[in-house]
Amino acid sequence: xxxxxxxxxxxxxxxxxxxxxxxxxxxxxxxxxxxxxxxxxxxxxxxxxxxxxxxxxxxxxxxxxxxxxxxxxxxxxxxxxxxxxxxxxxxxxxxxxxxxxxxxxxxxxxxxxxxxxxxxxxxxxxxxxxxxxxxxxxxxxxxxxxxxxxxxxxxxxxxxxxxxxxxxxxxxxxxxxxxxxxxxxxxxxxxxxxxxxxxxxxxxxxxxxxxxxxxxxxxxxxxxxxxxxxxxxxxxxxxxxxxxxxxxxxxxxxxxxxxxxxxxxxxxxxxxxxxxxxxxxxxxxxxxxxxxxxxxxxxxxxxxxxxxxxxxxxxxxxxxxx
Amino acid sequence: xxxxxxxxxxxxxxxxxxxxxxxxxxxxxxxxxxxxxxxxxxxxxxxxxxxxxxxxxxxxxxxxxxxxxxxxxxxxxxxxxxxxxxxxxxxxxxxxxxxxxxxxxxxxxxxxxxxxxxxxxxxxxxxxxxxxxxxxxxxxxxxxxxx
Numbered sequence: 001x002x003x004x005x006x007x008x009x010x011x012x013x014x015x016x017x018x019x020x021x022x023x024x025x026x027x028x029x030x031x032x033x034x035x036x037x038x039x040x041x042x043x044x045x046x047x048x049x050x051x052x053x054x055x056x057x058x059x060x061x062x063x064x065x066x067x068x069x070x071x072x073x074x075x076x077x078x079x080x081x082x083x084x085x086x087x088x089x090x091x092x093x094x095x096x097x098x099x100x101x102x103x104x105x106x107x108x109x110x111x112x113x114x115x116x117x118x119x120x121x122x123x124x125x126x127x128x129x130x131x132x133x134x135x136x137x138x139x140x141x142x143x144x145x146x147x148x149x150x151x152x153x154x155x156x157x158x159x160x161x162x163x164x165x166x167x168x169x170x171x172x173x174x175x176x177x178x179x180x181x182x183x184x185x186x187x188x189x190x191x192x193x194x195x196x197x198x199x200x201x202x203x204x205x206x207x208x209x210x211x212x213x214x215x216x217x218x219x220x221x222x223x224x225x226x227x228x229x230x231x232x233x234x235x236x237x238x239x240x241x242x243x244x245x246x247x248x249x250x251x252x253x254x255x256x257x258x259x260x261x262x263x264x265x266x267x268x269x270x271x272x273x274x275x276x277x278x279x280x281x282x283x284x285x286x287x288x289x290x291x292x293x294x295x296x297x298x299x300x301x302x303x304x305x306x307x308x309x310x311x312x313x314x315x316x317x318x319x320x321x322x
Numbered sequence: 323x324x325x326x327x328x329x330x331x332x333x334x335x336x337x338x339x340x341x342x343x344x345x346x347x348x349x350x351x352x353x354x355x356x357x358x359x360x361x362x363x364x365x366x367x368x369x370x371x372x373x374x375x376x377x378x379x380x381x382x383x384x385x386x387x388x389x390x391x392x393x394x395x396x397x398x399x400x401x402x403x404x405x406x407x408x409x410x411x412x413x414x415x416x417x418x419x420x421x422x423x424x425x426x427x428x429x430x431x432x433x434x435x436x437x438x439x440x441x442x443x444x445x446x447x448x449x450x451x452x453x454x455x456x457x458x459x460x461x462x463x464x465x466x467x468x469x
Contacts, residue, residue, distance in 0.1 A: 209428040210424075210428075212421075212424065212425040215425070220421055223420075223421030223424065223425070224418065224420070224421050225349060225350070225353055225355065226353050226354075226355060227353075227354060227355050227356070227357055227431075228424060290357040290358075291357060291424065291430045291431065292356055292357040292358075292359050292362075292430045292431065292432045293357055293358070293359070
C-alpha cells in the first residue's frame with residue numbers, strides 16, 4: 001500500500017515537470033493503473049461475533065484467534081467479541097476463506113468458517129460437561145474469604161496454590177478451572193454431605209446416589225419408616241477483580257455434576273497480578289435429594305456459607321496455610 | 323372341609339395381613355415416607371390388596387345361612403390359602419425390603435412399588451381365580467353328595 005502511494009506521488013511529481021502533454025497523459029494513465037491496482041487491496045477487516053454453549057448461554061472469556069498469526073481477542077461477559085485483522089495480515093491470507101479458532105478451557109476447540117462475512121456466531125461443545133456460567137448462576141450461600149489468607153500471594157497462581165493446598169487438606173481432589181473476566185473460578189466436585197454440612201465418609205462422599213448408613217437394625221428401621229434424604233454441595237471459588245451478581249437462574253444438580261473444566265489453572269489467568277481489587281469468593285451450591293423425587297436446588301441454603309466452609313474443614317485449612 | 327371354617331381362616335389371613343399393611347401405611351403418611359407423593363403410595367396399597375380383599379369380604383359377609391353347612395374340597399382350600407398367603411407375603415416383603423432395595427439398587431420406595439406391579443398383577447389373578455374356584459366348588463360337592 002505504501003509502495004503504491006509512494007509511486008503515485010512520484011508519478012504526479014514527474015508529470016508536473018513534463019512539458020509534453022502526451023507524456024503527461026501517459027503519466028496520468030500509469031497513475032490510473034496504479035490507483036486501479038490499489039483499489040482491490042484489502043483494508044483492515046473487523047469481525048464481530050458471539051460464542052455460545054450448547055444451552056445457548058453466552059460464554060465469556062473464550063479465546064478467539066486467527067490461526068497462523070498473533071491476532072486474537074477474548075469474548076466479553078455477554079459472549080461477544082470483536083476482532084480486527086489489519087490489512088497487512090489480510091494481504092497474506094485468502095480473504096474469501098477466513099477461519100478463526102475459538103478455544104475455551106473445558107470445551108472442544110472450534111473452527112469458525114467466515115468466508116467474506118464479518119458477523120459470526122459459534123457454539124462450543126463441552127465433552128460431557130456444562131460450563132460454569134459467568135456471571136454465575138444463583139448460589140445458595142456466598143462468602144468473601146478473608147484477605148489475610150492470601151497476604152503473601154503476588155499472582156493468581158499463588159492464590160491457586162493456597163486454595164488447592166487447603167482443598168487437599170480437606171479431602172478434595174478433583175478441581176475444575178474456568179477462566180472468567182479478571183481471573184478464574186475453581187469448582188470442586190459434587191460431594192455428598194449430611195444435614196450439618198459435614199462431608200460423608202470415604203466413597204459415600206463422592207457417590208451420586210443418596211448414601212445409606214451401614215446395615216444395622218436401627219438403620220434398617222429408620223430407613224423403613226422414614227424417607228432417606230440426600231444432601232449435596234458444590235463449592236466454587238471465584239478469584240476476580242470484577243464485581244459480579246448472580247444471573248438469577250438456578251442450577252440443577254445434573255448441571256453442577258458436570259461442571260467439568262480444565263484440570264489445572266489456565267496459564268494466562270495464573271499470570272494475573274493479585275491486586276487489592278481481587279477478591280476470593282466462595283460460592284456454595286446446595287442441593288437436597290428427596291428419596292421419592294428429583295434433587296432440588298436450595299435457595300437460600302439450609303446452612304450459611306461459614307457453616308459450610310467450617311464443616312468442610314476449609315476455614316481451618318486456609319488458616320493453617322496462611 | 324367345612325365351608326364356614328375355610329371362610330373364617332381365609333378372612334383371618336387377609337384381614338390380619340391387610341391390617342398390618344394399613345397400619346404401616348398410616349405411619350408412612352404421618353412420617354412423610356412418600357415425601358409429597360402420598361397418593362401414589364396409597365394407590366399401590368389399594369390396587370394390591372383391595373380386589374382380593376373385597377372378594378373375601380363378599381364371601382364372608384354376604385353368605386346365605388344355608389351355605390354354612392356346605393362342604394368344600396380340602397385341596398381347593400389349601401391351594402387358595404397357600405396362594406393367598408404367598409401373595410400377601412410377597413406384598414409385605416416388597417414393603418419390608420424397600421430399604422434394602424434403596425440401599426443396593428438405588429430404587430426409592432415408590433419405584434420399588436412401581437416395579438412390583440410386574441409380578442403382583444400375575445399373582446393377583448391367581449389369587450382371585452383360586453378363591454373363586456374354592457367357593458364355587460362347594461356347591462358342586464354338596465350337590466354330588468345329595469345326588
